[in-house]
Each structure stands twice: as C-alpha cells, then as structure tokens.
Amino acid sequence: VNKADLKASIDQCLQIGSYAEARALLCELWHKEPTAITAAFVLSRRQCLRESSGLKPMRVRILRSFTVEPVIPIFRAAAAIHGLDLTVDLGGFNTCAQEILEPDSELYASNPDVVFLAMQTRDVAPDLWDGIADLDAAARAASIERVCAWFRNLIRTFRRNSQAHLVVHMLEGPACRSEGILDVQAVESQSTAIRRINQSLRSSAEEHQGVYVLDHEAMVAECGKSQWFDERRWLTARLPFSSQALGYLAAEWLRYVQALSGQLCKVLVTDLDNTLWGGVLGEDGFDGIKIDAEYPGGIYRALQRTLLDLSRRGILLAVSSKNNADDAMRVLNEHPGMLLRPEHFASMRINWNDKAQSLREIAAELNLGIDSLAFLDDNPVERHRVRTELPMVTVLELPEDPAGYAGCLRASPVFERLSVTDEDRLRSSYYVQQRQQRELEQHAGSLEDFYRALDQRIEILPFGQNNRARLAQLTQKTNQFNLTTRRYSEQQLLALAEAPGSSIYGIRAEDRFGDAGIVGLAILKQMDETAEIDTLLLSCRVIGRTIETALLSFLVNEGRAAGARKLQGWFLPTKKNAPAASFYSKHEFTCIEENGSGSLWSLDIECSQVSCPEWISVVRPEGCLAQ
C-alpha cells in the first residue's frame, strides 16, 4: 500500500467515524515514514487517536540554545502515536539561565511536567568547542570548572523553584576533533574536557530528585556525526543539524517523556513462529526451526536476548501464539538454541484462538490493565487486527527484515525506564511463581491438596536493622489484607519496637516455587492480661493460602507465653481491605465493641486454641517466648 492510498483510507475511515481503524492505519503510516510531512498529517488527524485509545495530556518546555521548531511537530506526532497529547512550549534563544534563575519567569508560570535543558557545547563552552588549541592546561581546567559550576547552579535553582522533571542534555564533541588524532593521545584533550563536564552533570543530576541526563553524543552517534551536523543550516537558521537528524532528537525526547508519563508497558506479549525463532514449528518441526548462533538463527536469538533484558528491567513476558501447545512447550522446554524458557513467561496462550481474545485473557490473568500490554508479532495482519480490536494495546511495528526486530524493540520508547528497583528486577519471577501456582491449583483436586502441594514455609523474623525498611514499606503499601491499615515510618516502628510490651514480627514466606521475600507483618501490644493486635497484614502476593492462620496461631502462643488471657484486635474497614473483613470471625473471635470506625474482636486464649495449618511449617526466631 502506498502512502497516498493509506492517507486516503485514513480520511475515509475518519469520515464514517471508524476511529479504531483510522488509528491503526495512522500508526502504520507513521512507522513507515516518520517524517515532517507525516507528522503534520498525523497531528491534523489526531482526533481519531483521542477517540479510540485516549491521549494523556503532558506539558513540556524546552530551554534551548538553537532552533528546535522543526523538531516539535515530529516530536508531538510521535508522542500522539504513543498515547500522549503534548503541549510544547519553547524558551527563547539562550535565555535558559534567566528563565531558571528568575522565580517569576514564564518557565515556572507555565507549570510544565517535563523540562528539557538543551544546550550545545558551542553555546555553553565555545572555547572548548573551537578554541581549545588556544588554551593551556590551566585555562582548560578553569573553563571546565566554569561550565560545571554554571550547570550545577542552574540545576539546584531549578529544583528549588519547580516540581517538574528536568532532563539535561549532556555536551557533545564536534564532528571533527580540534586536535585530530592528537586528541586521543593527550591526557587533557578536547574529548576529555567534554567528558569531565558530562561526568559532573551526571553527579549533579544524581544529587537531586527528578533530574536526569540525556546522552547527546550517543544520540548524534546513532545518526552518525557526518550525517548529523549541517554547518550551512546552523549559520543561516541556527539549526545545527540536517533534515535527517530531526527524527533522532524527537525520538530521544519521546523516550524521556514516555518514561516520565506513567504510560508504561508492563507486559510484552510475544508471538513464537518467525518471531522468537525462524520458521513455522508446525511445518518445519522441532529440528527445522532456526534458533542458534549462526545466520539466520542468530537474528532470533538476538531478539530473545532483548526480551530477556526487558524482563530484567521489570517488564513481564507472555506468549500468544497460534500453535500446537505441546509442540511449542517442547521447544520452550528443550530446544538447545532457546534463551527463553517457560520460567521467563508470566502467562502463556498457545492455542488457535483469536489473539485479541488471548491478550484480554493474559491481562485478566495477570490482573493488569489491557493498556499495559505491548504486542510483538511478525505478522502484519495480526498486528492490524489487534490494533483495531484493542486500540489501547501498544502494537510494535516491525521492519520487514527480521534482522531489524531486536533493534526495533530496543529503540521503542514504551519500555524505557529511568530507574530500576530490586523489586522491578524480581517482578518477573514473582509472576512466574504465581502462574505455576495457578497451574498447580488447577491440577490439585481439593483446596487442601493444593495447600499441601505448595509446601509452604514461613519464618517469623524479629524486627531489626536489616528488615525495618521493608516492614515500614509494607505498612505503607499494603491495602487489601490489612486489618487496621495503620501506616508507620521506619522511625515510628523503631519507637514501637523499643516501647515496653510491644513486639513487631516480620513474616518471610517460601514455597516450592521460590522465596517470596518478606510479605507480612504483625504488631502485638501486651497490657496486663490482654494482648492486642495493633497491626496484621499480608502482601496480596500470598493471600488466600492460610498463612494468616499460621501467623495468628503464632500470636496466640506469644500472647499466652507473656501471660495474656485474651487476644483482641480491631478491624477497621477501608475501601480496599474487604479481603480481611472476616478474618476475626473465621477464627472464632467474638465482637465485643463496634463504633463508627470499626469493630473490636476478642478471643479467650486460656481455653481456645488457634492451630497452625498442618501444611505450613513455621520457623520461629530464637529467644521467642512461644514454643
């Protein structure tokens, strides 16, 4: 299909109100040719994007020392295709210092979400850009320090005056190094000077929340320095780069804006045949598919490596493939060329169903919104189908040549993250454990069989230096299985732990699928003959597995060992803690008081017993009162 026909079809769809179809075609047009003309076309027809998948508004301000105007339509069109409705304001030429330093400036008044500080080396450090040959070592050092201090001051002042995210362009070297091959021989060269400034920029960014750096040099390198710079255009229009460079800058900005927008893809759903491996399993067979270190198998291996990298970044992987499930599972389990194995996938749909249906099921199974899915498939018909049926799913447009698949995925803005926590790195394994549990649940006859097969072990941890951050975080984040929803800071927990009569216990859970980490907390307060449960909570990862009963049994023993005759506790209902509502009644507590905020429950622990489920083994801390 040529561009003109595609554009005509889009306009026809818009006329009859088929927005999802228009949107699908518009996405395909954009990926085919992301140019200024396409950008103008996309922006004038972005209504169909708004109607079918919604656009999240974001306000961006660009402080710059060069002409960026021609980049803006491309930036906005690319963002619209990715679900963002950008308002872009530009600062004046070289007025960034005034704008940042003046608290009443338009910069702060415009209340942006993201601010780019796009300064070029030739504007902030002209002596290092083309006058370096004139400078001795001392003058170079002085110049470097001047630039670093200038940036430090701007970043600090910006942070004081604004809540917005700040993205600072690092400095780039010229197309030709001023001192030629001498540059790389010398210790204090032009390249070194620029590198020193960039290192200082990174440290300044690290010192502040919400400040990030952009590797300008790497972006230029992606395009190629000789293709990037256009001196004539710089001298005539203050546009430093060529027409082909614009798209690289727009794409780089979009990566940051997308990562900061919160509109992130959390799951990548991939096809199998001709995507994860070369060939069609049903036709070529186990031994015929291409997946090894040579050509063409290496192309698919590179894609698998990319998926693995994304999974380490916290993005879940899932499979949607039209295939014979047993054959495909055999490849995933046994094929020596595969890098990805079943344990990398949080959900799998290998069947002959419609893929839109499979994607809906995957989202439901993982308990995530369908808009957090991205879809990877070599077949343009499947891609188009998913685009029109589920406009909120991010469908990755792939080049015709499979050799470009991995690069295309790595370049996509939807998987960009500006930070990765330990929790992100482990997320994939948690979800895979849950999938394996669900499979076990389906195979187990009764619920008790399922609990037994889980082989659960919990360890009660005394409050301490090594777990207090996690325990405080649990009180702050746990909403569902939480009896009182009392939020504590680390400092408050510390004070509680030291107060006479109160004890804090953490719970670590493990089962046959792995270690779930510290997933629960209880706070017990002892007063005379009454022990009160101040807090009892479990992460949603482990609810519905009788761990709460094991924990309660432990608390009963603790209370009794400390001389209590009654164990009591409040249930304080919130919008979210319904899963904990029947906890006390299920364990035969009696309601002894009710008021506007909740109910108080009590159990006579002199005569009543709460026994630990036989399928859970409990490890108690040393020095613990209960036996």
Next chain:
Amino acid sequence: VSDPAILDRTRRIVATVFDIPTDLVLPESSPDNLENWDSIQHLNLVIAMEQEFGIQFTPEEMEQMLSVELIAALLEEKLKGCEATHGR
C-alpha cells in the same frame, strides 16, 4: 514548471505542512500572501521537502523559494539532477 504533477505535489506538501486546505495553495502563493508562511514555516517546508525527496537545498536555493511556483520549478530541476547523477 513543465510538469503539472510536480506543481500539484508541491501544493499538497505546502498545504499539509501549513495545515490548510490544498485549494488555498495556488501557484502564486508566497510568504507575502499566505498568512502563516513565516521564516519558521519556511524552514519547516524546506525540511519537509528534503525528507520527502531525499534532497538538500543550499542557502542560496532557499532564498529563491519565493512562491509555490518557484519552489516547484526548483524541485523539478533538482529531481532531474538526481536522475542524471543516478544514471536513470
């Protein structure tokens, strides 16, 4: 301009870049009589054509692009030059 198709295509590009209906873009349209044809839009237009045809305009050529007709004529000349150098 000897090729009417090139004139037509130029008009459509101008209309798309300036976001106005093609009917409003005439051969004699110029920065003097089209309201939003300022220096930044001129740069946008030049870039759009460079990307579309894979060509480059020199600063001297940019100065000659004073109307839609002149732009089309220049485009025609440059595209011929491309064909000649590519031996087509």
